[in-house]
Amino acid sequence: MKLPIVAFGSPILRKVAEEIDENYPDLKTFIQNMWDTMYGSYGVGLAAPQVNKSIRIFVVDSKQVVENFEDEEDKVKYANDPGIKQVFINPEIEAFIGEEEPYTEGCLSIPKIREDVKRPASVKVSYFDEDFNKHTEVLHGISARVFQHEFDHLDGKLFIDYLSPLKRKLMKGKLLDISNLKVRTDYRMIKAN
Template sequence: MILPIVAYGAEILRSKGKEITPDYPNLNKLIEDMWETMYASNGVGLAAPQINKDIRLFVMDSKQVFENQDDDEKGKYPDEPGIKQVFINAQVTALNGQEWAYNEGCLSIPRIREDVMRNETVTISYVDEHFTSYEKTFNGITARIILHEYDHIEGKLFIDYLKPLKRKLLRGKLDDISKGKVRADYKMIFPK
């Protein structure tokens, strides 16, 4: 089932997600719905707060980025061909490498894209949908998507990384999103 995406301005996007256990109600269905919602919205990642759930869960698929890139982009990133993964109760344990800029967007902040600086490499501990524990290091585009989605379960948004002047210039567009004056190609829930 395709779920509506929570728009910028909603309180849940600023709250830290709670850890869950394997007996979380209808977890498999929720994950299935998150994948369906993410793909239907043309996203590469989706975190539970974006579908109005205050839990530490996100899904991401960096394979799509590589499948859809131009020929001149092939081989540019070290994580090619990417991964498709569920992350539950994730905790970043290390950030390494140089910071690099990449143009990011967010399903909860439609029609706004900005260059964001993030580390090249992230080490993260998490459990998958079977509650198998991992601690892995990711780099490139995959690391960037993981960090973007991880921020959602920490109550952060990609616009938090922008310089104050840039955020000030975006204030009108952000206010329009929170007031429901911006439309996306997918169903959204706007703050009251």
């Protein structure tokens, strides 16, 4: 089932999300709904706060990005990243690895705005999967970037927070329109507490 996406300006997007355990009610159904919502909104990642749940879980499918690079430079630059399709529960960042690199990011909660954001090229992470098995691994390239973007959502941080004050000021009108739901999307958006 597709869930509505929470729009920029909703307080839940600025909260630090709560950890969950394997007894979280209807977890498997919620995860499937997150996948349905992400794919139905043409996203590559989706965090629980974006669907009005302040819990530490997100889904990522960076394979669709990696498989569809059109730019030869991107294909070469991100050749060490085969892409991932994964559920991340109670994730942690163990270490940032490598130089920060710019890449254009967007967000389903902030539609129609895309900007370059600098993030470390790789990241060592730990997390639980949907069966509550613990994993530790190093993510590279686009997978590392999408992980960091979604992880930020769990801490109440948005990609626009990385932009200069001038850039944020210039997009103030667009952000206001989004928070008032005066933007057209191919998916349903809501304001949330």
